[in-house]
Amino acid sequence: MERYDIAIIGTGPAGLEAAVTAVxxxxxxxxxxxxxxxxxxxxxxxxxxxxGFPAVSGEELAGAFRGHLDRMGxxxxxxxxxxxxxxxxxxALQAGEEMIEAATVILATGVVQGKPLPGEExxxxxxxxxxATCDASLVRGKTVAVVAYSAAEESEAAFLSEICPEVLxxxxxxxxxxLPENVRIIPEKVTALERPDGKMLVKTxxxxxxxxxxFVLRDAVAPGQLVPGLETEGAHVRVNRRMESSLPGLFACGxxxxxxxxxxxxxxxxxxxxxxxxSYLDERKRSN
Numbered sequence: 001m002e003r004y005d006i007a008i009i010g011t012g013p014a015g016l017e018a019a020v021t022a023v024x025x026x027x028x029x030x031x032x033x034x035x036x037x038x039x040x041x042x043x044x045x046x047x048x049x050x051x052g053f054p055a056v057s058g059e060e061l062a063g064a065f066r067g068h069l070d071r072m073g074x075x076x077x078x079x080x081x082x083x084x085x086x087x088x089x090x091x092a093l094q095a096g097e098e099m100i101e102a103a104t105v106i107l108a109t110g111v112v113q114g115k116p117l118p119g120e121e122x123x124x125x126x127x128x129x130x131x132a133t134c135d136a137s138l139v140r141g142k143t144v145a146v147v148a149y150s151a152a153e154e155s156e157a158a159f160l161s162e163i164c165p166e167v168l169x170x171x172x173x174x175x176x177x178x179l180p181e182n183v184r185i186i187p188e189k190v191t192a193l194e195r196p197d198g199k200m201l202v203k204t205x206x207x208x209x210x211x212x213x214x215f216v217l218r219d220a221v222a223p224g225q226l227v228p229g230l231e232t233e234g235a236h237v238r239v240n241r242r243m244e245s246s247l248p249g250l251f252a253c254g255x256x257x258x259x260x261x262x263x264x265x266x267x268x269x270x271x272x273x274x275x276x277x278x279s280y281l282d283e284r285k286r287s288n
Contacts, residue, residue: 003101004030006277007093009081010108010220012038013263014254016065017270018106018277019074025278030102032095033109034152035078037062040110041263050264061263082131084227086247096133103284104277107227107245107252108270109220111235111261116225117147118192120216124225127200128193132156132215136163142212145202147190149173153217157183160215168209170202223256233258243273251277 011033044058079095093100129135145168146157188204202209224232231238231246236258243251253269
């Protein structure tokens with residue numbers, strides 16, 4: 001299996017800067033995240049403190065970022081990473097149905113807004129999953145629920161409808177979902193997940209819905225759930241000034257490391273994280 005020097009998760013300013021710096025330092029990278037870059041950035045009306053871009057809109061800044069990537073030949077792998085496992089001398093990333101290997105990882109996924117649903121963490125791996133394409137083979141022929149926090153997750157619900165006799169879709173966002181007719185859209189707020197008698201129960205403000213599995217799909221997974229064993233501080237990853245996490249070889253940058261949530265700060269941390277990853281790889285090479 002192909003092994004990358006650095007896997008970078010996230011396509012906001014932190015992840016993109018990390019990718020640019022790593023490529024300049026001649027490292028083999030894979031950049032994973034949405035091809036349309038950061039939705040938060042794209043929605044920004046005006047940014048006034050990004051050096052060299054006075055009073056720039058988020059859309060304009062994102063366009064400059066895309067141009068920089070294109071000029072350097074950096075592509076984006078548009079796969080959702082649902083888990084990162086420390087394997088000793090490398091990391092294994094579950095991205096869709098594929099497993100990716102990398103010597104180091106840089107987390108730049110942004111901060112996850114909101115808390116997990118009551119019962120969500122307790123049922124993780126026992127009825128709750130964060131990736132439909134990853135665990136599709138386990139739910140074939142079963143009744144499942146999708147709790148989605150953005151319209152970007154509709155494609156996974158559509159995919160599940162091809163292999164499951166019934167898919168219940170709970171949109172936790174505004175707008176009308178565009179889904180196949182055999183997906184049952186339930187516009188009710190999910191309040192909790194329970195697992196009585198080995199099966200899952202989706203509880204809303206109005207009633208309970210029994211299913212055999214629940215897929216909770218968000219733009220980003222909380223870092224402690226994404227990387228088993230990673231030290232966190234609430235919704236943030238604990239790092240030092242070199243952007244090193246508690247796991248050797250794993251770095252974090254941008255909003256995921258804490259406030260202030262500023263684009264210029266995120267880009268700066270992305271640069272530091274990449275340089276630290278390069279230094280880590282070079283030191284390991286010298287010691288072997």
